[in-house]
Amino acid sequence: MIATVTDPPFATGLTPWAQTLPKHISPSAAKSYLGCSLKFYFERVACIRKKTPAALHLGKAVHAALQAFHIARWRGADDSPETIANAYELAFLRLERDEGPVNFDDDAEREKCRLDGLRVVAAYLDSPEAMKEKPRAVEVLLKEDIPGLSVPLTGAMDLVEGDFTPVDFKSAAAKPDAANAAFDHEIQLVSYQLLMEAATGESPPSLDLVFLVKTKTPQIIRVKSPPADLHRKRRVTALLETAVEGIASNRHHPQPGMQCSWCQFKNECIAWLPGMTAADARRAA
Ligand code: SF4
Numbered sequence: 001m002i003a004t005v006t007d008p009p010f011a012t013g014l015t016p017w018a019q020t021l022p023k024h025i026s027p028s029a030a031k032s033y034l035g036c037s038l039k040f041y042f043e044r045v046a047c048i049r050k051k052t053p054a055a056l057h058l059g060k061a062v063h064a065a066l067q068a069f070h071i072a073r074w075r076g077a078d079d080s081p082e083t084i085a086n087a088y089e090l091a092f093l094r095l096e097r098d099e100g101p102v103n104f105d106d107d108a109e110r111e112k113c114r115l116d117g118l119r120v121v122a123a124y125l126d127s128p129e130a131m132k133e134k135p136r137a138v139e140v141l142l143k144e145d146i147p148g149l150s151v152p153l154t155g156a157m158d159l160v161e162g163d164f165t166p167v168d169f170k171s172a173a174a175k176p177d178a179a180n181a182a183f184d185h186e187i188q189l190v191s192y193q194l195l196m197e198a199a200t201g202e203s204p205p206s207l208d209l210v211f212l213v214k215t216k217t218p219q220i221i222r223v224k225s226p227p228a229d230l231h232r233k234r235r236v237t238a239l240l241e242t243a244v245e246g247i248a249s250n251r252h253h254p255q256p257g258m259q260c261s262w263c264q265f266k267n268e269c270i271a272w273l274p275g276m277t278a279a280d281a282r283r284a285a
Helices: 027-035 037-045 054-075 081-099 107-126 178-184 186-200 230-248 258-262 266-271 278-284
Strands: 137-144 153-160 166-172 207-213 219-225
Touching: 027 037, 027 186, 027 230, 037 266, 037 278, 054 081, 054 107, 054 137, 054 153, 054 166, 081 107, 107 207, 107 219, 137 186, 153 186, 166 186, 178 186, 178 207, 178 219, 186 207, 186 230, 266 278
Parallel strands: 166 207
Antiparallel strands: 137 153, 153 166, 207 219
16 A cells, blocks of 8 residues: 655655656556656656657547547538548647657658558548447546556547447557457556446447558558456556556666667666656756
């Protein structure tokens, strides 16, 4: 059990919440913390800004276009391919302005990225996976108390289908392996089930991922995962609580692995020593 520190000595220069229980935990924060607690610190505690990777920028713009499509379908509004392509173009520009700069090598790479995203959106709208019926809900934000977790669990589901299946959309560079994809996203998928059961009392019949694959001819691939049994729920709750405990205890250290190949915080990581402050980290950036 973690004690909440109400009046911590902020001698390390960390943001106040980093030395207390976080107000809540989301599956993405937990996955990020468990993947590398030091990278989590640089990104979410010291808040060191880096250029947005081009693939992430494309993924966000595609996500915004799909969101526009699902909301239009839910409202019975204009969901034509032209309107959704326009939503994509606007999101591409808005994200560049509000969350950029984006790490494009040059204008040619930017244009290729823009067109790749447009192709992926068009492929989705043309695929059997494009929602035909009115969805039950779009962009569902939930915050619930879950037994075994010291803080509320939060999550944002992209889409909930009529039979309560939560669907999450992922941009990918290559075709996913179904078994690995479900395992990789276990924290997120099971968290959605926990949230839905707590909020509605309904159990989803399936936990689904829809991959938008940016191959030359884009592919839209749905990966279905069975609903979690008690074992999987306990396992994921324990992982979420491990992240809560680590964040509350201010436990951040390098966790070298494959993820270091694409980490943007190598300089800060090399400079790390126990007791590193946010100011130290920013100086090393
Ligand atoms: S380089 Fe590797 S160990 Fe260091 S912060 Fe990045 S992911 Fe973590």
